[in-house]
Amino acid sequence: xxxxxxxxxxxxxxxxxxxxxxxxxxxxxxxxxxxxxxxxxxxxxxxxxxxxxxxxxxxxxxxxxxxxxxxxxxxxxxxxxxxxxxxxxxxxxxxxxxxxxxxxxxxxxxxxxxxxxxxxxxxxxxxxxxxxxxxxxxxxxxxxxxxxxxxxxxxxxxxxxxxxxxxxxxxxxxxxxxxxxxxxxxxxxxxxxxxxxxxxxxxxxxxxxxxxxxxxxxxxxxxx
Numbered sequence: 001x002x003x004x005x006x007x008x009x010x011x012x013x014x015x016x017x018x019x020x021x022x023x024x025x026x027x028x029x030x031x032x033x034x035x036x037x038x039x040x041x042x043x044x045x046x047x048x049x050x051x052x053x054x055x056x057x058x059x060x061x062x063x064x065x066x067x068x069x070x071x072x073x074x075x076x077x078x079x080x081x082x083x084x085x086x087x088x089x090x091x092x093x094x095x096x097x098x099x100x101x102x103x104x105x106x107x108x109x110x111x112x113x114x115x116x117x118x119x120x121x122x123x124x125x126x127x128x129x130x131x132x133x134x135x136x137x138x139x140x141x142x143x144x145x146x147x148x149x150x151x152x153x154x155x156x157x158x159x160x161x162x163x164x165x166x167x168x169x170x171x172x173x174x175x176x177x178x179x180x181x182x183x184x185x186x187x188x189x190x191x192x193x194x195x196x197x198x199x200x201x202x203x204x205x206x207x208x209x210x211x212x213x214x215x216x217x218x219x220x221x222x223x224x
Contacts, residue, residue, distance in 0.1 A: 043076050043080070044074040044076045044099075046076075046202060047077065048077065048079060050202045050203055051076070051077045051081075052202075053200035053201055053202055054198060054200050054211060054213065055084065057200075058170075058196075058213050060130060060172060060213075061080070061081055061085050061130065062084055063129070064085045064088050065085075065088055065089065065126075066088060066089045066124050066125070066126055066129055066130075066166075067085065067088050067090045067128060067130045067131070067132065068090075068091050068092070068120055068124060068128050068130070068132065069081070069090065069091070069092035069093075069132050069134075070092075070111055070131065070132065070133040070134070070135050070157050071093075071094055071111070071133060071135035071136070071153075071174075072092030072134075073094040073095075073096040073098040074096075075098050075099065075101050075104075075106075077134060078090050079101060081130075081132075082101065082102070082103055086103075088129075089105075089126075090104045090105070091104070091105045091106075091107075091120055092104055092107070093106070093107040093111050093119075094107075094111075095108070095109065095110050095111075096108070105123045107119055111135065111153070111156065111157070111160075120164075126166075127164060127165060127166035128161075128166065128169060129165070129168075129169050129170070130169060130171075131160065131161040131164065131165060131169070131170070131171045132172050133153070133157040133171070134173075134174050135154070135173075136174060136209075137150045137153055146176075147176050150174075150175075150176055151176070151181055154173045154174070154175055154184065154212075155187075157171070157173050158171060158173065158184060158187060158188060158214075161217070162187075165217040166217070166219070167219035168216060168217060168219075169217040170213070171188070171192070171212075171214040171217070172211060172212070172213050172214075173211065173212050174209050174211055175197075175212050176208045176209060188212065188214045191217060191218055192214035192215060192216055192217055192218065193215065193216030194213075194214070194215050194216055195212065195214045196212070197210050197211065197212055198211050
């Protein structure tokens with residue numbers, strides 16, 4: 001116990017069978033207030049608070065009638081959407097399995113699969129008001145390669161948004177340090193009235209992730 005009577009940071013009692021990085025990850029999880037809050041409030045991951053904080057800053061969710069969650073697993077973002085816009089139609093997709101969420105249609109498939117966009121469009125039943133992407137490519141440990149692979153997913157998500165958003169709609173996507181690539185930024189600025197970058201407080205300081213928030217989809221205006 002410390003002098004204040006409180007327990008100091010929790011430590012993993014045994015490292016038996018664990019690598020040093022696994023021990024560090026476990027200690028970080030044990031001491032992470034967002035992890036504790038997520039458990040207390042029933043969210044599946046601390047990532048839920050990233051969306052909550054982005055929503056507080058940019059007003060993303062309330063009033064949305066149709067929402068797409070790209071990279072839905074484990075489901076924290078869709079849980080937030082269901083809480084803040086309970087009447088919205090929510091459709092999600094991920095290569096990883098995702099436990100069912102009441103009121104959410106979930107596809108376990110690769111978003112890059114040719115059949116994925118049509119499946120999402122059919123389940124959505126109309127143009128989306130909000131398309132969220134928390135997708136990131138599996139890392140291979142080579143910084144430039146990892147960046148290119150993740151930005152490829154972001155670009156695919158952006159084109160999906162351009163094809164499927166209703167006028168005035170919003171696209172939010174996770175990007176890596178350095179923000180959105182020049183060509184992608186140009187694409188977003190062509191099709192949306194405002195494009196901003198943000199790093200919500202719930203995003204760990206040591207993480208390279210940022211989010212791009214493109215609001216006010218122009219619809220047919222962009223091509224005129």
